[in-house]
Amino acid sequence: MSEFGKGCHLHLIDGSAFIFRAFHALPPLTRKSDGLPVGAVQGFCDMLRRYVGRDHGEFAPTHIAVIFDKGSHTFRNDLYAEYKANRDEMPEDLRPQIPLTRRATEAFNIACKEVEGYEADDIIATLARQAREAGGRVTIVSSDKDLMQLVGDGVEMFDAMKNRRIDRDGVMEKFGVTPDKVVDVQALAGDSTDNVPGAPGIGIKTAALLLNEYDTLEALLDRAEEIKQKKRRETLIEYRAQIELSKSLVKLDENTPLDFTLADLELRDPDPETLLGFLAEMEFRTLSKRIAETLGTDAPTIPEQAPDTADTIDDAPVEQPPFDPDSYVCIRDLETLGTWIGKARERGWVAIDTETTGLNEMTAELVGVSLCIEAGQAAYLPLAHRAEGDGDLFGPGDILPNQVDREAALSLLRDLLEDPAVMKIGQNMKYDAKILARTGIAIAPIDDTMLMSYAMNGGEHGHGMDVLSERYLGHQPIPIKEVIGSGKSQKTFDRVPIADATRYAAEDADITLRLWQLFKPQLHRVRVTRVYETMERPMVPVLAAMEMHGVKVDRDTLSRMSAAFSQKMAGLEAEIHALAGETFNVGSPKQLGEILFDKMGLEGGKKGKTGAYATGADILEDLATEHELPARVLDWRQISKLKSTYTDALQEHINPATGRVHTSYSIAGASTGRLASTDPNLQNIPVRTEEGRRIREAFVPENGRVLVSLDYSQIELRILAHVAGIDALKQAFRDGQDIHAMTASEMFNVPMDEMTPEVRRQAKAINFGVIYGISGFGLARNLRIPRADAQGFIDRYFERFPGIKAYMDDTVAFAKAHNRVETLFGRVIHTPEINAKGPRAGFARRAAINAPIQGTAADIIRRAMVRMPGAIAPLGTRAAMLLQVHDELLFEVEADAADDLVARATEVMEGAADPVVALDVPLVVEAGQGPNWAAAH
DNA sequence: GACATCACG
DNA sequence: GACGTACGTGATGTCC
Numbered sequence: 001m002s003e004f005g006k007g008c009h010l011h012l013i014d015g016s017a018f019i020f021r022a023f024h025a026l027p028p029l030t031r032k033s034d035g036l037p038v039g040a041v042q043g044f045c046d047m048l049r050r051y052v053g054r055d056h057g058e059f060a061p062t063h064i065a066v067i068f069d070k071g072s073h074t075f076r077n078d079l080y081a082e083y084k085a086n087r088d089e090m091p092e093d094l095r096p097q098i099p100l101t102r103r104a105t106e107a108f109n110i111a112c113k114e115v116e117g118y119e120a121d122d123i124i125a126t127l128a129r130q131a132r133e134a135g136g137r138v139t140i141v142s143s144d145k146d147l148m149q150l151v152g153d154g155v156e157m158f159d160a161m162k163n164r165r166i167d168r169d170g171v172m173e174k175f176g177v178t179p180d181k182v183v184d185v186q187a188l189a190g191d192s193t194d195n196v197p198g199a200p201g202i203g204i205k206t207a208a209l210l211l212n213e214y215d216t217l218e219a220l221l222d223r224a225e226e227i228k229q230k231k232r233r234e235t236l237i238e239y240r241a242q243i244e245l246s247k248s249l250v251k252l253d254e255n256t257p258l259d260f261t262l263a264d265l266e267l268r269d270p271d272p273e274t275l276l277g278f279l280a281e282m283e284f285r286t287l288s289k290r291i292a293e294t295l296g297t298d299a300p301t302i303p304e305q306a307p308d309t310a311d312t313i314d315d316a317p318v319e320q321p322p323f324d325p326d327s328y329v330c331i332r333d334l335e336t337l338g339t340w341i342g343k344a345r346e347r348g349w350v351a352i353d354t355e356t357t358g359l360n361e362m363t364a365e366l367v368g369v370s371l372c373i374e375a376g377q378a379a380y381l382p383l384a385h386r387a388e389g390d391g392d393l394f395g396p397g398d399i400l401p402n403q404v405d406r407e408a409a410l411s412l413l414r415d416l417l418e419d420p421a422v423m424k425i426g427q428n429m430k431y432d433a434k435i436l437a438r439t440g441i442a443i444a445p446i447d448d449t450m451l452m453s454y455a456m457n458g459g460e461h462g463h464g465m466d467v468l469s470e471r472y473l474g475h476q477p478i479p480i481k482e483v484i485g486s487g488k489s490q491k492t493f494d495r496v497p498i499a500d501a502t503r504y505a506a507e508d509a510d511i512t513l514r515l516w517q518l519f520k521p522q523l524h525r526v527r528v529t530r531v532y533e534t535m536e537r538p539m540v541p542v543l544a545a546m547e548m549h550g551v552k553v554d555r556d557t558l559s560r561m562s563a564a565f566s567q568k569m570a571g572l573e574a575e576i577h578a579l580a581g582e583t584f585n586v587g588s589p590k591q592l593g594e595i596l597f598d599k600m601g602l603e604g605g606k607k608g609k610t611g612a613y614a615t616g617a618d619i620l621e622d623l624a625t626e627h628e629l630p631a632r633v634l635d636w637r638q639i640s641k642l643k644s645t646y647t648d649a650l651q652e653h654i655n656p657a658t659g660r661v662h663t664s665y666s667i668a669g670a671s672t673g674r675l676a677s678t679d680p681n682l683q684n685i686p687v688r689t690e691e692g693r694r695i696r697e698a699f700v701p702e703n704g705r706v707l708v709s710l711d712y713s714q715i716e717l718r719i720l721a722h723v724a725g726i727d728a729l730k731q732a733f734r735d736g737q738d739i740h741a742m743t744a745s746e747m748f749n750v751p752m753d754e755m756t757p758e759v760r761r762q763a764k765a766i767n768f769g770v771i772y773g774i775s776g777f778g779l780a781r782n783l784r785i786p787r788a789d790a791q792g793f794i795d796r797y798f799e800r801f802p803g804i805k806a807y808m809d810d811t812v813a814f815a816k817a818h819n820r821v822e823t824l825f826g827r828v829i830h831t832p833e834i835n836a837k838g839p840r841a842g843f844a845r846r847a848a849i850n851a852p853i854q855g856t857a858a859d860i861i862r863r864a865m866v867r868m869p870g871a872i873a874p875l876g877t878r879a880a881m882l883l884q885v886h887d888e889l890l891f892e893v894e895a896d897a898a899d900d901l902v903a904r905a906t907e908v909m910e911g912a913a914d915p916v917v918a919l920d921v922p923l924v925v926e927a928g929q930g931p932n933w934a935a936a937h
Numbered sequence: 938g939a940c941a942t943c944a945c946g
Numbered sequence: 947g948a949c950g951t952a953c954g955t956g957a958t959g960t961c962c
Contacts (some may be wrong), residue, residue, distance in 0.1 A: 095957030152945085192949090200948070588960055589941055616942065641943060645957055671955060681956045684945035692944080716946090769952060839950050850953040854946090858954095884944045886954090 004063060004262035006135035011061040012124045014142035015068040015112075019101050021161065023094050023796075026474060031283050037093040038346035041100045046474055049291060051141065051160060057533045059139055059158075059165075063265040066105045068790050069121045070114035074122075076249050080346050082195050083249055089695075096534075100282070107278035109270040112262075118256050121146055121574045125252035128155050130262055139165075145174060146194070149182040149252060159269070169445045176208030184217035192838035196246050196394070198241045201231065205611065217247060252911075272297050285600075286322050303708035320514060321376040322476055328506035329379035330498060332402055337381060337409055341416045342582050343373045349423040350416070351513035352443075355505050357492040360679065362655055363433035364664045367411065367494045368501060372509035375517065380502040383409060387669035388495040400498065410439055417443045426448065427465045430667065449512055451536040452519040454668035455528040459820070459830035463668045465676070469511045472518055477511055478504045531827050533729045535859055536667065537867040542881075543665045545869070550660030551882045551892070557698040558647045565643040572636040578630040586636050589615045596623065596630065619783075642686065646695045653680045665884070670849050673827050675884055683885045685933070708898055708929045709936040710905050711888035714739055715857045716771050718921040723824065723852065724807035725920075728800075733921040740764040746800050747793070766797055770804055771847025771853055808849050815848040823855040825863075826918045857887065860923070864912035865889070871908045875901060891931065904928045 004010070020045025029039035052064070076083045105112035115123055119146070128150050136154070141148055145158035148171045151157060152635045153211035164170075171179045188207035190198020202210075210227075214220035221243065224236040234602035236243070268672035272295045277287040280300040289318045292299035331337050344350035367385060372378035384404045387398045417424055417436065423548060427434050429448040436443050453463040461467055469477050483493050483504045493501065521530045577583045580599070581905040584591045593613025596602050602623055607614040617634060624631035653661045661680065669676040677683040684693025685699070701707050717739055732742045741755045744763035750756075754828035762783060769779045776791035783790060798805040815821050815834040822828055829851040872879050879893040879901045891911070909925045930936045 001955075585960080587958095590960075610940070612941085614941085637942080641958080644959075645944070670954060674954065677945095678956065678957055681945085684943090684956070685943060688945080772953040773951090775951050782952070806957075842949080842951055843953095846951075846953065854954060857946095888946085 002263065002266065004131060004134050004136055004265075004639065008062045008131070008134070008136035008262075009139065009693060010063040010127065010131045010136060010262065010265060011058060011065075011139045011141060012127055013048075013051070013064070013066040014120060014124065014140070014144060014147070015066045015101065015105070016120060017142050017144060018044050018160075019094070019098065022047060022093070022872065023097070026471070028093060033283060038099045038100070038282050038284075040094055041282060042287060043105055043474065044101045045104050045108075045279065045282075045284065045287055047160065047405075048104065048110070049287070049294075052108070052110070053294065061139070061267055063136075063262060063599070064267050065113050065127070065265045067112040067127075068112070068114040070118070070119045073251070074117055074119055076081060076119075079248055079821075080245055082197075084194050086530050087193075087195075089144075092449065103278060107270070108266045108274045111151075111265045111276070113257065113258075113260065115256055117251070120188040122253040122256045123258070125150055125254045126256040126258060127255040127262065129266075131155075134262065136262075138790065146186075146252070148174060148677045149179055149186075149250075151179040175204060177211055181208075181211050183247060183251050184211050184220075186250040187217055187243050190246055191250070194249070195837075197239075197242050197251050198246050199235050199243050200655075201235055206232070209611065215244070231914065266825040270295070271902070276300050280471060285886075307874075308458050316461060319471075322508065323510065324376065325478070325503035325507060327376065328510075330502040331379050331381040334404055334408055334412065336379075337404060337412055340371055340373070340379050342414055343411060344422055345419070346824050347373055348421065349425060349516075349572070351425040351509045351516060352417070352432065353426065353508045353512060354435045355380075355493045356435055356493055361431055361438075361664070362658075364435065365494070365618070366435055366439060367492075368505060370505040370509040372506070372513040377516050378428065378510040378511065380498075380505040380514075381413075382498045382501060382587055383408060384494055384499050385496070385501065386494045388491065401615065403498075405461050410441065414441045416557050417441050420445060423447055424426055425516045427508070427513055427515070427745065429469075429898075430540045430547075430665075433540060434548060437548065446537065447520075447538060448537060448540060449514060449515040449519060450456075450668050450881055451540075452516070452523060453534060455532040455536050456519070456522060456526045456828070457830065458668075458673070458828060459671040459833060460611065465508065465515075473511065473514055475511070478507055480504070519675070526828065527826065528828055531825065534866065535673070535825065535827065537860045539667050539862060542865050542869060543667065545882055546662055546883065547662050549880050549882060550655065550662040551890070552659065552698050552700050552702060553650055553654055553661045554698045557656055558651050558695075561694065561698075562643055562647040562651075565639050565647060569636060569639050569643070572632050574731075576629060576636065579632065581806070586633060587640065589613070592633060594795055600627075600629070602627065605677035615909055638689070641694065642692055646686065646692075650680060650695075650698070660735075663883070669849075670858075671829055672855040673823065673829070673862070674886060675858075677883075678780055682883055687937070695936050696934035696937075697932045700931065704894060705892050706895050706898050706929045706931060707882075708891040708901055708927065709888055709933070710902065710925050710927045711885075712857070712861070712909065713924045713926050714854050715860065715923065717767055718919070718923065719824070719856045720771060720804070721855050722920045723856070724799050724801075724803045726803045732921050736924075740767060743767055743797075747796050762793065766793055769794075771850060773808070773849035775842075811849050811852060812845055815844075821848050821852050821855075823852050823859050825856065825859040827855050827859055829855055860912045861887065861889070861909075864909045867908050868905065869910070871904050872901060875904075890936070902929070 024039035026039045026043045030035065030036060031038045061168060082858045089669065113123060114387055124140055124147060127329055132153050132155060138155040140150065140157045141160055142157060144162060147157060151171050152168055158227045159166060167338045168179060171182060175182050175185050177185055180884055183202060185207040185211050188202050189198050189204045190196045210220055214223060221236060221240050224233055227233040227236065255675060276292060276299065280302050283302050285302050288299040328601060331340065353370045354366060355367055355368040358364035366383060368380055368382040370378060370380045385400045385403060387400055416422060418441065423445055424443055425447045428450045429446045433443050450463045455467055466477055467477050472508050483496055483500055484493060523532055549637065573586055574818060576586055580595050584595060586592065590612050594614050597605055597613050604619055604623060620630040620634050624634060650661060663682040664679050665675045665677055667675060686695050719731055719871055721733060728746060732739055740763050741752055741760050744750060744759045745752050745753060747763060748759055750759055765779060774786050774794055775837055780787040780790035781793060806823050811821060815831045819832060820828050831848045833840050833845055836844060861884065868881055875897055877895045879891055881889060881891050883890040906925045906927060910923045913923065915917050928936045
């Protein structure tokens, strides 16, 4: 054993962080033979394997240890009983896995250290100090901000999740101070996750500001009297003891008693027998194989469990072969393609992925297609790869030889992809369906792993392939950046060498198939099969058709408006500069803030986390009553927005081939079930102001046609009336009354015929507030009234409609108990933050109240959209659905068929809840038509 | 790439 | 009683 000294590099892994990440990143997995939960152990082992196996370059370890916490009571609890008191109980499934992670570490022959009564952080601090004093370097493997105080003098951190080293600059970035001041910042700002109190009202930004001015916490507290801001000064004086206590809680103990030395942590090779023995005991087949391969030995055989116990491990993923990019087949001739197609027919399913030259399905060209028949068996069919660079027989840009003839291949593929007996499985199939549609292939039937995940895990995490693969397969796919590069040197996929393309593309199909095999049986267990089959999957062809159809936008109208806006902006800019007495960038909130508040000395000072002045519209509006400049800036901002985001940008989006604008809807983007529109976003075209609304005049039908707009009237309030069971509201909707006026009448005891617009406006704000999970603060801000008044309104509202309060409380209670809420149609919306502590709790609470209402409305319009093609089929190509804007559908229809369309579409929309949900309130649709979108409203 | 701002339902 | 607040999105320009 050699001494630790100069030239040595100690790596300290934060064991708890590894365990928790492994636990939360992987689906519950149990040991097949006895049902012992081992998912976190498996993840932990895989993370260890990857960490020791990675190329650390100049940071390679000579010594390494995994450090664990031991015992729940530490010296910090003696200082402050509430320390970490708000931590949730350890999940039931995780508890038995903790000792196994210790054994795993030992099996890897890595030092595994803990000290009774001390947190891992203190041991890490002590070891880091010792290593530093011995002249060595230290890497702390963790992203925990509590450890950042240790950075410096050869000590750095490494965030294994983001694959990023954290040095002095990284700490500066996080805390705004050098590492030696981190403890002081934390003492002031406190930490809600550890229940460190800190100073109320002071966050990291403020703390950093103060410490950079006063240098040390002690100096700051001693000279607190000097601070200008009243509130801050009083807080620092009043809470001095609490701040000092916080400091002693966050300061790590660098003198933890240790019964081992740095030399004991020397890097050692694992003993294959011990390590593989442990893995076999845990029954990790894939991991055993992988590690055996690295160690150059054979993996031990792990017996399969008896078939009669299969149902007890229902949640365990099907055992799969490891990913092997070298095993993927590149299809170079029609015969081989025929063989793969034959295999897909035999199975009845195939996973498919298309590779193209870009992300825009309307302009991207098909480059190749990958297929996967079963886990590990995938192939890539290159169709249009081109030579890159030079030094080849074939010049840059030439189609490479030895690729299957495109037309012949597509003809073979068409038979498969249109075969009703073969399920085509994809990840985000709308993309592939559109690409294939442009080659004349109408792919069907389909399954979509992205949408399966969305139905099961909405709100829990994203549903992109990378996330799903890492989370559910424990496999990190080849990043697209590695294949096509990034930034300036990025190339299109057709310039990727075919061998590289094969590894990447076939892997995507492989992953998709594995995800499908995992997800398919889970759908019914989470009871979202109907959601998936009626509201997610059928959206794919409907949206694909709408997006490909596009909407005609008149370039001349937009370009004339842009020119007019330019002129107007130039005029306003000159006025603003004159008023300011100097020229500055009106588009820079920073510069504007300095002009308004520093130079002109207006009231309404600082705000915001970055220390910049807030200059949002609400603030400028307040100033505008007294001053010219902010009023002109508001005008300028409005025009600037309209020009840059709409009249300029929309022209860029007109497709040269179709002359129309083609948006793309994300089906699985919004947590509530809403769609989102991108590239361009056609769900936020201006309408609220007269000037903005004119942009809608550029959205026009083809000659002889009209645009028809149908929108649900007050759909969210109707849903609220139903779910909360408010008889008065339900009756008002049945009677077709003005719902806001009726609310006002109930609340303020004003007869309906004496209603003033002002009182109605307030009631309307309250109605919307309720949908958003009302708070006194929010309503006060919206109505610009004192907070106490707003709270009074809310109290009275709840008094008059007690069912609303009950609904809100019940919804939150349900969310807290189940970590999810549901729409009337069974859509699941996870609320992972609902049991969080601190300010996040408020957000989560309001989101949980809103989600079933917004989500039910989203479900209803989805149902209408799915039925719409069938309902308007008799009109043939005379009518087409173009856009969805949450509660509105826009159609383009031949003028003499418009009334027919309105009748059919209205019927579908108003009946969209049937027959699954019988609403106590009618759904009412309002229709309009005209020669442009503005006129159709 | 983060932040502020603002467009929509 | 304090915390920091309306819910859900996407695009743009500034600034680091």
